[in-house]
Amino acid sequence: xxxxxAVDSAFIAALRAIAGDRVLTSPAVREQHGRDESYxxxxxxxxxxxxxxxxxxxxxxxxxxxxxxxxxxxxxGTSLEGHISAVHGGVCIDxxxxxxxxQIRAPDLDASVQPGxxxxxxxxxxxxxxxxxxxxxxxxxTLGGMAATRASGTNAVxxxxxxxxxxxxxxxxxxxxxxxxxxRARKSSSGYDLTRxxxxxxxxxxxxxxxxxxxxxVPETLSAAVVPFADVPGAVQAVIEVMQLGIPVSRIEFLDExxxxxxxxxxxxxxxxxxxxxxEFGGMPAAVAxxxxxxxxxxxxxxxxxxxxxxxxxxxxRLWEARHxxxxxxxxxxxxxxxxxxxxxxxxxxxxxxxxxxxxxAAQAPFPTVVAGHVGDGNFHLPxxxxxxxxxxxxxxQRLNDQVVRRAxxxxxxxxxxxxxxxGKMEFLLAEHGSEAVGVMRAIKxxxxxxxxxxxxxxxx
Amino acid sequence: xxxxxAVDSAFIAALRAIAGDRVLTSPAVREQHGRDESYxxxxxxxxxxxxxxxxxxxxxxxxxxxxxxxxxxxxxGTSLEGHISAVHGGVCIDxxxxxxxxQIRAPDLDASVQPGxxxxxxxxxxxxxxxxxxxxxxxxxTLGGMAATRASGTNAVxxxxxxxxxxxxxxxxxxxxxxxxxxRARKSSSGYDLTRxxxxxxxxxxxxxxxxxxxxxVPETLSAAVVPFADVPGAVQAVIEVMQLGIPVSRIEFLDExxxxxxxxxxxxxxxxxxxxxxEFGGMPAAVAxxxxxxxxxxxxxxxxxxxxxxxxxxxxRLWEARHxxxxxxxxxxxxxxxxxxxxxxxxxxxxxxxxxxxxxAAQAPFPTVVAGHVGDGNFHLPxxxxxxxxxxxxxxQRLNDQVVRRAxxxxxxxxxxxxxxxGKMEFLLAEHGSEAVGVMRAIKxxxxxxxxxxxxxxxx
Numbered sequence: 001x002x003x004x005x006a007v008d009s010a011f012i013a014a015l016r017a018i019a020g021d022r023v024l025t026s027p028a029v030r031e032q033h034g035r036d037e038s039y040x041x042x043x044x045x046x047x048x049x050x051x052x053x054x055x056x057x058x059x060x061x062x063x064x065x066x067x068x069x070x071x072x073x074x075x076x077g078t079s080l081e082g083h084i085s086a087v088h089g090g091v092c093i094d095x096x097x098x099x100x101x102x103q104i105r106a107p108d109l110d111a112s113v114q115p116g117x118x119x120x121x122x123x124x125x126x127x128x129x130x131x132x133x134x135x136x137x138x139x140x141x142t143l144g145g146m147a148a149t150r151a152s153g154t155n156a157v158x159x160x161x162x163x164x165x166x167x168x169x170x171x172x173x174x175x176x177x178x179x180x181x182x183x184r185a186r187k188s189s190s191g192y193d194l195t196r197x198x199x200x201x202x203x204x205x206x207x208x209x210x211x212x213x214x215x216x217x218v219p220e221t222l223s224a225a226v227v228p229f230a231d232v233p234g235a236v237q238a239v240i241e242v243m244q245l246g247i248p249v250s251r252i253e254f255l256d257e258x259x260x261x262x263x264x265x266x267x268x269x270x271x272x273x274x275x276x277x278x279x280e281f282g283g284m285p286a287a288v289a290x291x292x293x294x295x296x297x298x299x300x301x302x303x304x305x306x307x308x309x310x311x312x313x314x315x316x317x318r319l320w321e322a323r324h325x326x327x328x329x330x331x332x333x334x335x336x337x338x339x340x341x342x343x344x345x346x347x348x349x350x351x352x353x354x355x356x357x358x359x360x361x362a363a364q365a366p367f368p369t370v371v372a373g374h375v376g377d378g379n380f381h382l383p384x385x386x387x388x389x390x391x392x393x394x395x396x397x398q399r400l401n402d403q404v405v406r407r408a409x410x411x412x413x414x415x416x417x418x419x420x421x422x423x424g425k426m427e428f429l430l431a432e433h434g435s436e437a438v439g440v441m442r443a444i445k446x447x448x449x450x451x452x453x454x455x456x457x458x459x460x461x
Numbered sequence: 462x463x464x465x466x467a468v469d470s471a472f473i474a475a476l477r478a479i480a481g482d483r484v485l486t487s488p489a490v491r492e493q494h495g496r497d498e499s500y501x502x503x504x505x506x507x508x509x510x511x512x513x514x515x516x517x518x519x520x521x522x523x524x525x526x527x528x529x530x531x532x533x534x535x536x537x538g539t540s541l542e543g544h545i546s547a548v549h550g551g552v553c554i555d556x557x558x559x560x561x562x563x564q565i566r567a568p569d570l571d572a573s574v575q576p577g578x579x580x581x582x583x584x585x586x587x588x589x590x591x592x593x594x595x596x597x598x599x600x601x602x603t604l605g606g607m608a609a610t611r612a613s614g615t616n617a618v619x620x621x622x623x624x625x626x627x628x629x630x631x632x633x634x635x636x637x638x639x640x641x642x643x644x645r646a647r648k649s650s651s652g653y654d655l656t657r658x659x660x661x662x663x664x665x666x667x668x669x670x671x672x673x674x675x676x677x678x679v680p681e682t683l684s685a686a687v688v689p690f691a692d693v694p695g696a697v698q699a700v701i702e703v704m705q706l707g708i709p710v711s712r713i714e715f716l717d718e719x720x721x722x723x724x725x726x727x728x729x730x731x732x733x734x735x736x737x738x739x740x741e742f743g744g745m746p747a748a749v750a751x752x753x754x755x756x757x758x759x760x761x762x763x764x765x766x767x768x769x770x771x772x773x774x775x776x777x778x779r780l781w782e783a784r785h786x787x788x789x790x791x792x793x794x795x796x797x798x799x800x801x802x803x804x805x806x807x808x809x810x811x812x813x814x815x816x817x818x819x820x821x822x823a824a825q826a827p828f829p830t831v832v833a834g835h836v837g838d839g840n841f842h843l844p845x846x847x848x849x850x851x852x853x854x855x856x857x858x859q860r861l862n863d864q865v866v867r868r869a870x871x872x873x874x875x876x877x878x879x880x881x882x883x884x885g886k887m888e889f890l891l892a893e894h895g896s897e898a899v900g901v902m903r904a905i906k907x908x909x910x911x912x913x914x915x916x917x918x919x920x921x922x
Contacts, residue, residue: 105808105810106705107701107705107809107810108808108809108810109704109705109707109809110808149650150648150649150650150654151650152648156648160625160648161648163648163654163657164621164625173897173901177897177900178897179894179895179897179898179901180894180895180898181894181898183870183873183874183875183893184807184808184873184874185806185807185808185839185840185869185873185874185875185878186806186808186809186838186839186840187611187613187617187621187622187624187806187838187840187875187878187879188611188806188875188877188878189610189611189612189661189804189875189877189878189879189880189881189882190875190876190877190881190882190886190889190890190893190894191661191882191890191893191894191899191902191920192658192661192662192666192902192905192906192920193611193624193654193657193658193660193661194894194898194901194902196624196654196657196658197653197654197657197658197905199654200650200652200653200654201653205653216707217705217706217707219707240568243570244567244568244570244678245678246570246677246678246680247745248709248744283709283748284708284748284751284752284755285751286747286748286750286751287744287745287747287748287751289747290745290746290747290748291745294745343650345646345647345648345649346645346646347566347569347571347645347646347647348568348569348570348647349566349568349569377646377647377648378646378647379646379647379648408646409644412644412645412646413644413645413646414644414646414648414649414650414651415651416649416650416651417646417648417649417650418648418650419650420650420651421650421651421652425651428651429651429652432644432651432652433640433641433642433651433652433655434640434641436634436638436639436640437640437641437642437655438652439638440634440640440655440909441652441653441655443908443909444653444658444905444908444909445653446908447904447905447907447908448901448904448905459652459653
């Protein structure tokens with residue numbers, strides 16, 4: 001067991017020598033920085049540094065290395081597995097003020113950004129270029145945080161996840177040394193893929209202080225629709241067939257009937273209270289028409305006939321905003337409850353069975369649950385709206401989560417499609433990869449962070 | 462400097478206890494296993510083991526670890542940077558007999574294969590499923606070797622490289638322990654991305670003994686064309702515009718006039734001796750028609766008007782076979798010469814300038830050169846047909862290669878788009894990533910292979 005030093009006033013003074021009055025120690029600020037959007041209990045860091053540059057992060061890390069003080073990188077605080085909880089105390093490195101889009105290179109379809117840029121902010125700045133950045137978790141997360149958790153969202157079925165869309169990173173290592181991984185070349189066989197190693201490392205190997213990401217042209221034609229189905233298996237089977245036929249839909253999202261009710265209430269919509277697909281088609285006009293016709297045929301064969309089209313950009317935006325806020329809509333079903341959400345992802349042929357099993361298990365639970373997911377990837381969420389003060393509910397949530405994950409692993413799926421391991425899935429990491437593979441991960445961690453100061457207590461117990 | 466033990470008769474006997482008469486020590490077999498298709502001098506291993514299973518590989522690695530004997534994994538011997546040259550002697554693990562397609566899961570669009578399966582063999586087995594595996598380096602390489610070098614080819618512009626298309630790996634580590642990286646889920650945030658770490662690790666971290674790869678439906682409509690251009694800048698500029706507009710072409714390959722002449726001779730074709738694009742369009746029928754119209758317009762604006770269409774599957778196959786054999790065609794331009802090929806990849810906006818600069822440099826060379834490349838990715842090759850016995854030519858090739866690489870790095874490109882570092886690009890690895898990032902790679906190597914037995918002398922000096 002690694003032991004850390006305590007943050008004392010001399011250490012705070014040393015931090016202040018680096019970052020002046022951007023070192024914050026008030027209880028309110030510390031509390032806020034120890035709490036994400038998950039069910040995990042908050043742990044406040046001992047100090048928060050609102051860093052302004054890569055050099056400053058390097059100076060903080062050199063200091064923390066010297067004193068063996070834990071470091072927790074922080075973006076928007078929207079993580080869902082306790083990633084930013086300072087379970088061993090230490091320093092929270094708040095990167096949200098490093099929020100500049102550094103360069104947009106439209107001819108190369110890429111952009112370099114600081115880690116505190118949010119996905120919405122980046123897309124606002126891209127508006128006049130005809131380009132966009134597709135990765136869209138529900139929350140308006142920062143790009144740095146999204147890289148750290150290997151985030152995805154509704155566009156992943158067409159554009160991939162952060163794994164496929166980060167070209168290069170600047171990373172400050174535990175020692176304070178600064179590296180750049182990758183170049184702006186679209187592909188490379190030049191040595192070990194450090195970019196992909198840091199993407200998804202959850203702050204346990206270094207602090208991301210700059211990202212170069214891929215951009216895409218906004219398709220010439222975009223068309224979105226909502227399609228209610230008679231039942232859940234019909235909706236899921238329609239998705240499976242669309243994917244198996246390789247129809248290049250831009251988005252294909254499933255929401256069950258209670259999720260639709262929650263969205264209706266939260267986002268003031270009046271969708272049918274039925275299992276539903278949200279769809280988007282993008283491309284050149286004839287290609288879109290062809291995709292629409294093919295998907296319509298498949299949906300009709302599975303009890304989804306009544307397409308409601310979002311006919312202009314404003315309606316499309318409103319539609320996807322409702323989808324992005326699904327987690328908040330679900331939480332509003334039971335005010336005060338904590339959102340404990342499952343996040344499994346399975347091979348597409350097993351998806352219907354996996355969702356059906358999860359819903360069956362969930363029917364026994366003493367709390368409401370909904371199902372929503374990026375089903376084109378085989379990924380779905382089952383948010384459990386748990387009364388955190390009721391040990392019986394917490395135990396039931398733990399059991400249900402366990403059942404859902406074990407079923408997905410038995411299907412050669414993963415315990416987390418996009419939320420990460422954090423505090424919540426460490427035992428499943430082991431179940432998924434086995435102790436030898438996790439041993440390799442630990443060996444890498446040990447090699448890059450021998451003092452164990454980088455976001456300790458996450459990914460590995 | 463790591464020192465290794467010598468392979469003696471007692472060690473050979475121990476190898477034979479594992480693999481019987483599949484341990485080969487004849488000079489001819491050893492010579493053949495130390496030579497790839499590159500300009501690098503061959504180094505024969507001391508013994509070759511034609512392994513039959515993951516367990517056997519594990520037993521060989523345990524033995525080699527115990528005796529500190531170098532291990533060089535071998536697939537088809539088609540690498541282009543000396544990857545399989547046994548520069549420190551030791552044991553060549555020949556995986557070519559592990560050539561079974563283990564499972565094709567058409568509904569999930571994936572397949573599990575042994576590492577000795579070649580890309581052509583996999584596609585032959587897929588023929589009746591309506592699916593295909595897209596990654597296609599020029600040579601008929603093995604899937605294991607392609608993963609190890611992070612290979613790509615003509616389809617990468619649409620389907621990505623081995624980086625994007627390997628879902629899971631079975632890897633035997635230096636210690637002999639066996640891990641599985643990844644699952645069959647399409648995306649995951651479950652821990653460090655070990656799959657991407659081993660893809661591109663060139664046999665220096667472990668031996669790949671099984672791969673699960675993504676498959677794709679053969680597009681409903683496929684259409685291929687050859688388009689000669691008035692000049693090189695016109696052809697390259699057309700590619701840049703196609704990419705910037707996001708037209709989802711399946712393949713877009715550039716070949717200069719001498720490359721076309723070489724192909725005409727080698728593959729008995731009569732293409733115009735002009736800078737040329739080879740194009741392929743795939744998808745649903747209206748989408749393909751739309752892509753073709755858009756690309757025709759762009760090409761015409763840049764002096765490429767005379768589209769020659771491959772009208773059926775046989776003609777298409779013949780067209781792409783000619784392209785895949787381009788390296789062999791180039792070598793036939795100067796019988797007896799060695800093929801030393803550059804492999805840079807740059808951001809697309811810099812591609813025209815990068816190719817023009819390379820051709821200008823090459824005009825001074827005392828040997829013939831051609832240009833051919835996967836230009837949609839920003840990647841091109843300049844094979845130099847060098848008389849290896851002439852020190853002046855070798856020095857000139859070294860200089861030219863250096864110029865081409867330095868220019869690409871200055872454009873924020875990479876020294877190798879798809880061939881790997883091997884023996885030939887170690888100094889450029891350092892120039893591209895910097896000593897701190899290469900230090901991270903070395904730390905990972907040290908953590909996973911502390912004795913340094915895995916393909917020593919590659920990637921790192």
